[in-house]
Amino acid sequence: MQAAWLKDLNETQRAAVQHVDGPLLIIAGAGSGKTRVLTYRMAYLLERGVAPENILAVTFTNKAANEMRERVSALIGPRAQHVWVGTFHSLCVRILRRYADRLGFPNQFLIFDTADQLAAIRAVLKDLNLDPKRFEPRGLLGAVSAAKNNLQEPADYAAQASDYWERIVAQVYEKYQEKLHENGAFDFDDLLLATVKLFRQEADVLNYYRDRFRYLMVDEYQDTNRVQYVLVNMLAEQHRNLCVVGDADQSIYRFRGADIRNILDFERDYPDATVIKLEQNYRSTKRILDAANAVIANNFDRPAKNLWTDNPEGDPLYFYQAMDERGEAGFVADEIRRGMAEEGRQYSDFTILYRTHAQSRTFEEEFIRRGIPYRIVSGIRFYERKEIKDLLAYLRVIYNPLDEFSLRRIINVPRRGIGDVTIGRLDEFAAVNGMPLFQALTDADALAGLSPAAANRVQEFAQLIEEFRAVADDLSLTALAERVLEHSGYLQELHDERSIEAEARVENLREFLSVTRQFEQEQGGGLGEFLEHVALVSDVDAYDADANSVTMMTLHAAKGLEFPVVFLVGMEDGVFPHSRALTEPAELEEERRLCYVGM
Numbered sequence: 001m002q003a004a005w006l007k008d009l010n011e012t013q014r015a016a017v018q019h020v021d022g023p024l025l026i027i028a029g030a031g032s033g034k035t036r037v038l039t040y041r042m043a044y045l046l047e048r049g050v051a052p053e054n055i056l057a058v059t060f061t062n063k064a065a066n067e068m069r070e071r072v073s074a075l076i077g078p079r080a081q082h083v084w085v086g087t088f089h090s091l092c093v094r095i096l097r098r099y100a101d102r103l104g105f106p107n108q109f110l111i112f113d114t115a116d117q118l119a120a121i122r123a124v125l126k127d128l129n130l131d132p133k134r135f136e137p138r139g140l141l142g143a144v145s146a147a148k149n150n151l152q153e154p155a156d157y158a159a160q161a162s163d164y165w166e167r168i169v170a171q172v173y174e175k176y177q178e179k180l181h182e183n184g185a186f187d188f189d190d191l192l193l194a195t196v197k198l199f200r201q202e203a204d205v206l207n208y209y210r211d212r213f214r215y216l217m218v219d220e221y222q223d224t225n226r227v228q229y230v231l232v233n234m235l236a237e238q239h240r241n242l243c244v245v246g247d248a249d250q251s252i253y254r255f256r257g258a259d260i261r262n263i264l265d266f267e268r269d270y271p272d273a274t275v276i277k278l279e280q281n282y283r284s285t286k287r288i289l290d291a292a293n294a295v296i297a298n299n300f301d302r303p304a305k306n307l308w309t310d311n312p313e314g315d316p317l318y319f320y321q322a323m324d325e326r327g328e329a330g331f332v333a334d335e336i337r338r339g340m341a342e343e344g345r346q347y348s349d350f351t352i353l354y355r356t357h358a359q360s361r362t363f364e365e366e367f368i369r370r371g372i373p374y375r376i377v378s379g380i381r382f383y384e385r386k387e388i389k390d391l392l393a394y395l396r397v398i399y400n401p402l403d404e405f406s407l408r409r410i411i412n413v414p415r416r417g418i419g420d421v422t423i424g425r426l427d428e429f430a431a432v433n434g435m436p437l438f439q440a441l442t443d444a445d446a447l448a449g450l451s452p453a454a455a456n457r458v459q460e461f462a463q464l465i466e467e468f469r470a471v472a473d474d475l476s477l478t479a480l481a482e483r484v485l486e487h488s489g490y491l492q493e494l495h496d497e498r499s500i501e502a503e504a505r506v507e508n509l510r511e512f513l514s515v516t517r518q519f520e521q522e523q524g525g526g527l528g529e530f531l532e533h534v535a536l537v538s539d540v541d542a543y544d545a546d547a548n549s550v551t552m553m554t555l556h557a558a559k560g561l562e563f564p565v566v567f568l569v570g571m572e573d574g575v576f577p578h579s580r581a582l583t584e585p586a587e588l589e590e591e592r593r594l595c596y597v598g599m
Helices: 004-008 011-018 034-047 062-076 078-082 088-103 114-127 137-149 154-160 164-182 188-201 203-212 226-236 286-296 325-343 357-370 386-399 404-410 420-433 437-442 452-472 477-487 490-497 500-523 527-537 585-598
Strands: 024-028 055-059 084-087 110-112 185-187 215-218 242-246 274-278 350-354 374-376 550-554 565-568
Touching: 004 011, 004 034, 011 034, 011 274, 024 034, 034 055, 034 062, 034 078, 034 215, 034 242, 055 062, 055 088, 062 078, 062 084, 084 088, 088 188, 088 203, 088 226, 110 114, 110 188, 114 137, 114 164, 114 185, 137 164, 137 188, 137 226, 137 490, 137 500, 154 164, 164 185, 185 188, 188 203, 188 226, 203 226, 215 226, 226 242, 286 585, 325 350, 325 357, 325 565, 350 357, 357 374, 357 500, 357 550, 386 404, 386 452, 386 477, 386 490, 386 500, 386 527, 404 437, 420 437, 420 452, 437 452, 452 477, 477 490, 477 500, 477 527, 490 500, 500 527, 565 585
Parallel strands: 024 242, 024 274, 055 084, 055 215, 110 185, 215 242, 350 550, 350 565, 374 550
Antiparallel strands: none
């Protein structure tokens, strides 16, 4: 007897749900109901008598896992609670809690967070007598993480290290793992790598889980990296009832190590696989789908697929070409006002999607000027970002050395060996002598209890500020900001970090320099006027983040979401597609996939 809820599905969805044995590739186009298919398939297996503990479903977020479990419970009741549903990391933690001792770790191991990891890296640099200013801990940690996600242990990485940087990473990686072991800890990436290592070393453990997980389902398979790919295939080898769901056209996390070949080569890995394409879209209008299909059709590295829908034609896509980013922001603000006045829309109906967080600045300024409430998802307001606040603090101290709040912010940024103890003694010295903190810095050699080396570092910083002040009146605002970034070592520290996060910070600083140029061209003011302008622009206290507001986010953050009105902004060479993609075909294909996801 067929379960009544199967009638909720279309023909291809039903075929995917009722496919039980053997490998299955579900190519699920955007908005095609893949979450429903996964949950119904799980319920269908349980209805056919498969024991809950024999089913494993892997998702990429805890939210998705919880949603899946709740939906299956709604269909068939409490049996669903015993299915293993979770992220790759939660799966590995459960396994390692039982068997970590086989790898020489306590089963009650610690899991290091980012702060713990960075502390361990700094300890390693100290042990190796390496300067953390030259070898930035975050950059090293990023390189170690990439190695782990590529299934490389320290010896593997060292064997392929081909230049000076990679040889340093290899040394740090080896010592870092020793630190983790000494502390009985795994980091986030280790959870997967250690589980694969456990399976390779301990055949009985691997065989136990291979036998237990007779049916495996993996969501967002296009986003898996090498270690996740190996883990899945190790578990599926015995029963081969592996169902993966994904869409090569939505693979947008290459920068995190995702390998699109995992989904593209599934049929090579499993020649007897059944392939089912979910091509009916329930989310978008015909016009939007036609446009999205036209974009992605330019990619070569993709299986044939064409989304279609029974939805109405919908409104035409609107293309607007602005003279510059301010004109673009003005147009978007005008359209929001028009939509509210003529169509009865709310602020919350509107969403702005951009390629990088740095692009939000122009829209923030325009919305503040017009009184349009907004919120930024997965991001920080432009003038509240750390690197922007750091540079502004330098400019404020140059303008007014009595600004102690700004002075304290930058006294050790970038790191120059002026720690809390030194700052505390400077505070005491200033208080006893009734002088501003900046004057205490210039007189540091007279401070008892401060080592000659510490006093020298303090005076070098004070001299740096005085040099900036001496040229401030002769340089343009932009030239002064550039000089601060170069001569303070701030920009060099970001370049040395060699991480995606550091690259994003550099992009934000470039955007800041475009703000100063624009200010000089349009208002002709100097440093004091600019600081006043910024203080007024960034006064956002009147806005409630939970109120009815326009949403702004990156395209990566928007994946899987939907909104009534969407503005795709900054669609120009060098912005979107990103400058990195203009000379690299694989990067350009990823940019097209990102555009497809946004549409």
